Amino acid sequence: MRMRLLDAADLVRRAYGGPTALPPLRAKLTKGAQAYLTMEDVLVIPGTNEFSDWTDFNLKAFSIQGAWLGWDKLNPWIGAATWHMGFAQHALEVAKFLNTRRPKFVIGHSLGAASAQILGTHYQVPTVTFAAPRPMVGKLPLPGEGWVVNFVHADDVIGLVLEQSAGFRRLGGLRSLVPEKTGDSAHSMPDYIKALQDRLAKGDLAPDWPPMP
Secondary structure, eight states, X not given: OOEEHHHHHHHHHHHTTOGGGSSOEEEEEOSSXXXXXXXXXXXXXXXXXXXXXXXXXXXXXOEEEHHHHTGGGTOHHHHHSEEEHHHHHHHHHHHHHXXXXXXXXXXXXXXXXXXXXXXXXXXXXXXXXXXXXXXXXXXXXXXXXXXXXXXXXXXXXXXXXXXXXXXXXXXXXXXXXXXXXXXXXXXXXXXXXHHHHHHHXXXXXXXXXXXXO
């Protein structure tokens, strides 16, 4: 499946309005981790939007092997790797919600971007993330992470919460968004959409993911 980057950004922006703000849904997860599966099998994962997201996921910044959470039962590579505990737990909850359903495309923002990196790698489907933290410890590449592309705004401090020097990294590729005006804090999806529009206007970024051949 291929999608325009701006359409992907708009979908995850709309996810913050809840299920009614999105296109018709096949399934929705609204307790604990939040995720939505559209009728076109696009998995949309918003970021932190309630206090429990901090206590249940974001602040569980311990390194843990995926097998300790149960990832080995779904994916041996993810089970053997070491993760930010909260991010890997969030992704596992979404995977269990999907059950036998398999998304054709994954989109995430912030906490949802950390989860989306893991899930896109697991399902080996095109994945676009915005404001992506670093969920994995170690340099060993995982099968499937080439499907993932991460967009990080130059003024977004969330991407610096887990420093690369601490051993954490993102899955997949990285695309920087540097708007003409910098210096302000930028983490929300409207910030990212504006910066993405600026980058696309320069003509040095393919408008779709995966890019057209």
